[in-house]
Amino acid sequence: MLMKRSSLLTIAGSDSGGGAGVQADLKTFAAHGFHGVSVITAVTSQNTLGIQSILPLDEEVVVDQLESVCSDFEPSFAKTGMLYTSETIEVVRDCLIEYDIPFVVDPVMRAETGRRLLLKGALSTLESLIGSASAVTPNRFEAEELTGITIESIDDARAAALKLSEMGADSVIITGGHLDGRDLVLRDGVFEVVDGGLLEGGTHGAGCTYSAALTANLALGSDIFRSARMAKRFVSEAIRSSRRVGHGVAPVAQLDRAIRDAERYTVLESVSHAVRRLEECEECAVLIPEVGSNIAMAVSGASRLGDVAGVEGRIVKLHGRARSVGCIAFGATSHVGRIVLAAMRFDQSLRSAMNIRHSPAILDACRRLNLHLESFSREDEPPGEQTMEWGTAHAFEKSREKPDVIYDRGGVGKEAMIRLLGRDAHDVVERAITIAKIVGGSRGGGGLGESDP
Incomplete structure (x- = not known):
């Protein structure tokens, strides 16, 4: 009743x-x-x-x-x-x-x-x-x-x-x-x-x-x-x-406050669901870099890190699986959050991103999916710039079309990294899972390896 x-x-x-x-x-x-x-x-x-x-x-x-x-x-x-x-x-x-x-x-x-x-x-x-x-x-x-x-x-x-x-x-x-x-x-x-x-x-x-x-x-x-x-x-x-x-x-x-609160709740739920999908995926550990990974998503019109939700403490590799070590919260990720904000300055629909391990095999898997890849070199970074903002912006500026993947080959004391961009956390995590399965399948089949060009 x-x-x-x-x-x-x-x-x-x-x-x-x-x-x-x-x-x-x-x-x-x-x-x-x-x-x-x-x-x-x-x-x-x-x-x-x-x-x-x-x-x-x-x-x-x-x-x-x-x-x-x-x-x-x-x-x-x-x-x-x-x-x-x-x-x-x-x-x-x-x-x-x-x-x-x-x-x-x-x-x-x-x-x-x-x-x-x-x-x-x-x-x-x-x-x-x-x-x-x-x-x-x-x-x-x-x-x-x-x-x-x-x-x-x-x-x-x-x-x-x-x-x-x-x-x-x-x-x-x-x-x-x-x-x-x-x-x-x-x-x-x-x-x-x-x-x-x-x-x-x-x-x-x-x-x-x-x-x-x-x-x-x-x-x-x-x-x-x-x-x-x-x-x-x-x-x-x-x-x-x-x-x-x-x-x-x-x-x-x-109704502006109610609408904003509802969207923030939806973003938290989206990131939380994405993290669960990663943790359930047996192959996804291959994507986790040494510094850990994170997945972030912003509300519409985001302009500050407080508008971007991510995992507190990052996502790490534990016992051969991807595992989050913190709660989902707004302002939790500076690294991936700044990537999202930089991408949104070029395309407001790109509200989510995830950093994953750099390897030739993973890049090749991205190409197999017909994703548009773009890169930047840390050596070209002007003094005083923040790498995530500058690198993301630089990749957009030199690309002929909207990049789905932005990567760099690292530098002194800096791990090489791949960033996946998408419309929301679900979009990004499903793309990541597909990449992980391609890489895992290639390994198991004796074909594409981690060191292949």
């Missing part, structure tokens, strides 16, 4: 550009592990440059949506965003109270361009909704409009928060994106300042994302102070991860 998954409800406008409103809320809920359900109050024609038109939905349509989701999904928490009219605010308040759903009010009043998202006559009705809320999350300008207090400092924000608490909300958070980046939290007469700064990155949808993250953390059981800190951290990372997708203000990237 499937366990019932907790749902969160957003009641807000639809952003056709996908950056704010219901779309931002649902992505934020998903990033926190919740199933998101939605009630759309207005349809906006909107992109990164602004809002072109607003179509508020009749309150009857809003009620139908509320009844539909609340009667089936039983949301554990809700949040409101753009409500636009007094009539919509009233039916939303009545339904949330009827179904006993705690909720956060994001008192959306204006778009970033200044266009009103709440009719002027609806302000007093919004105040009545705030009176039943678990928390209200105005920014500086919304708090000023709700309280009549000009906010230019944290002390001003404290005065405004006290006045907002008099409306009845359990907690008040005045967000600092339009002030100095700090948020002010008020609960039961206790203030807490959540530190922050003004960040570089796209901010379209930041307010919606913050209040949705706050809602999710409250639903997870955190108190208002911890929820505010966690929401601040989440939206800050979403801003830093934003990417330009239009010609105006870039939307925040709510």
